[in-house]
Amino acid sequence: MKLLPCPINGPRPVSEFAYGGEYREVPDPATQSDAQxxxxxxxxxxxxxxxxxxxYHIPSGTWFIAERDVQADRIERAYLHSEE
Amino acid sequence: xxxxxxxxxxxYDVAIIGGGGHGLAAAYYLARDHGIRDIAVLEKGxxxxxxxxxxxxxxxxxxxxxxxxxxxxxxxxxxxxxxQDFDLNLFYSTRGHFTLAHTDSALRTMRWRAEVNKHLGVxxxxxEPRAIATACPHMDLSCGGHAPVMGALFHKPGAIAxxxxxxxxxxxxADQRGVEIHQKTEVIGIETKGGRVTGLRxxxxxxxxxxxxxxVAGSTPRMLAMVGMRSPITIHxxxxxVTEPMxxxxxxxxxxGSLHVYVSQTARGELVMGASLDPYELHSTxxxxxxxxxxxSHMLDLFPFLSTAKVNRQWAGMADMxxxxxxxxxxxxxxxFYLDAGWGTWGFKATPVCGxxxxxxxAKDQNHTLIGAFTLDRFANYQLTGxxxxxxxxx
Numbered sequence: 001m002k003l004l005p006c007p008i009n010g011p012r013p014v015s016e017f018a019y020g021g022e023y024r025e026v027p028d029p030a031t032q033s034d035a036q037x038x039x040x041x042x043x044x045x046x047x048x049x050x051x052x053x054x055x056y057h058i059p060s061g062t063w064f065i066a067e068r069d070v071q072a073d074r075i076e077r078a079y080l081h082s083e084e
Numbered sequence: 085x086x087x088x089x090x091x092x093x094x095x096y097d098v099a100i101i102g103g104g105g106h107g108l109a110a111a112y113y114l115a116r117d118h119g120i121r122d123i124a125v126l127e128k129g130x131x132x133x134x135x136x137x138x139x140x141x142x143x144x145x146x147x148x149x150x151x152x153x154x155x156x157x158x159x160x161x162x163x164x165x166x167x168q169d170f171d172l173n174l175f176y177s178t179r180g181h182f183t184l185a186h187t188d189s190a191l192r193t194m195r196w197r198a199e200v201n202k203h204l205g206v207x208x209x210x211x212e213p214r215a216i217a218t219a220c221p222h223m224d225l226s227c228g229g230h231a232p233v234m235g236a237l238f239h240k241p242g243a244i245a246x247x248x249x250x251x252x253x254x255x256x257x258a259d260q261r262g263v264e265i266h267q268k269t270e271v272i273g274i275e276t277k278g279g280r281v282t283g284l285r286x287x288x289x290x291x292x293x294x295x296x297x298x299x300v301a302g303s304t305p306r307m308l309a310m311v312g313m314r315s316p317i318t319i320h321x322x323x324x325x326v327t328e329p330m331x332x333x334x335x336x337x338x339x340x341g342s343l344h345v346y347v348s349q350t351a352r353g354e355l356v357m358g359a360s361l362d363p364y365e366l367h368s369t370x371x372x373x374x375x376x377x378x379x380x381s382h383m384l385d386l387f388p389f390l391s392t393a394k395v396n397r398q399w400a401g402m403a404d405m406x407x408x409x410x411x412x413x414x415x416x417x418x419x420x421f422y423l424d425a426g427w428g429t430w431g432f433k434a435t436p437v438c439g440x441x442x443x444x445x446x447a448k449d450q451n452h453t454l455i456g457a458f459t460l461d462r463f464a465n466y467q468l469t470g471x472x473x474x475x476x477x478x479x
Contacts, residue, residue, distance in 0.1 A: 043316055045305070070366060
């Protein structure tokens with residue numbers, strides 16, 4: 001992957017982006033057991049396949065979601081969080 | 085070097101997934117020290133074709149936590165006798181290891197590491213730039229003026245070894261003691277019953293076993309999914325490259341965290357170099373030009389005269405990273421399923437001690453005392469073993 005499609009700025013070199021990790025829903029801390037909370041804090045899926053991830057376009061300060069095949073290193077879709 | 089068994093038998097006392105250095109070392113010590121010889125090592129590719137043959141072969145014990153130092157120091161001791169043990173030349177070469185400091189804060193961490201190391205009996209000290217100049221007169225200590233070297237952590241026992249020979253030595257030793265090594269045999273499923281391992285499925289047939297050791301580096305999450313477990317491991321490629329051979333000029337191992345470089349010169353005269361992890365998750369061993377350019381430019385900061393040297397090869401391995409830069413070892417919630425994983429960018433040096441401690445853990449069904457700080461449940465207990473400050477470069 002050499003180019004990443006920023007939803008605001010179009011395709012830009014991957015060097016302009018920072019990786020923000022897997023997209024995860026934050027569970028409600030009040031209803032979680034200690035084990036469930038530790039699972040949220042530490043554990044990750046880490047399997048090959050298409051994954052929703054946070055990415056950040058540094059020059060324009062844009063956080064967005066990319067759906068990326070983490071084995072083929074190919075972006076399937078990229079969109080703003082609000083456009084989900 | 086070893087037999088190639090025709091087919092899998094229907095049952096083994098122990099199955100080891102992964103025929104890299106760690107898996108073969110565990111097989112070797114299980115057979116040699118614990119008398120367990122009915123073992124199948126299952127390797128989906130070929131022996132030592134994964135991260136064992138893809139690392140930059142640096143061996144050291146100058147870590148940051150007392151648990152880490154004790155563990156890696158035991159490994160260095162085992163390394164020193166290994167060639168005799170195997171009757172095979174591992175080209176084990178003690179070179180001395182300099183970790184350069186270019187900033188006040190780096191110097192402070194070096195001092196901390198030196199004091200922890202000395203306290204635990206590991207030969208490690210903070211040295212001034214002139215000691216570096218004496219050991220490595222070819223280095224531009226000013227780094228072109230923009231990142232002058234202020235000092236270094238010097239670790240005298242730092243060494244390199246021929247990584248392929250390590251896999252072959254352990255493999256041959258295990259094979260001679262009756263262990264079966266099955267290459268091109270991929271595990272496709274793990275059978276459990278009542279929270280206990282009962283066997284596994286491979287593309288060459290099924291086997292029954294009550295003990296499975298998983299030592300598969302970048303494929304660990306896939307194996308864990310087969311037993312319904314999750315872990316904090318994330319997979320990032322770690323790239324490396326090597327120059328054409330040249331006359332011997334670089335005796336010590338040189339590491340710079342700030343410049344993201346580690347380099348040594350092999351017995352063949354090549355410079356073996358590595359840098360940081362790739363910046364995002366990827367289950368692939370592809371190489372990039374970005375990496376080669378970045379590493380080359382930092383190498384030239386230290387050694388400007390290498391501007392005409394040619395890069396011969398570039399490659400990558402899949403590193404199984406953990407949040408605290410310590411491994412995940414020992415028993416798991418699934419009875420009979422043992423893990424030797426989370427070896428990220430720091431696994432080669434630990435090969436002998438991993439074999440020793442995991443063979444003990446598998447044979448006795450009890451975690452070896454040296455790996456107590458590395459168990460999977462440390463995350464749920466919020467008791468991490470932070471070794472990020474001892475990683476060779478900032479990842």
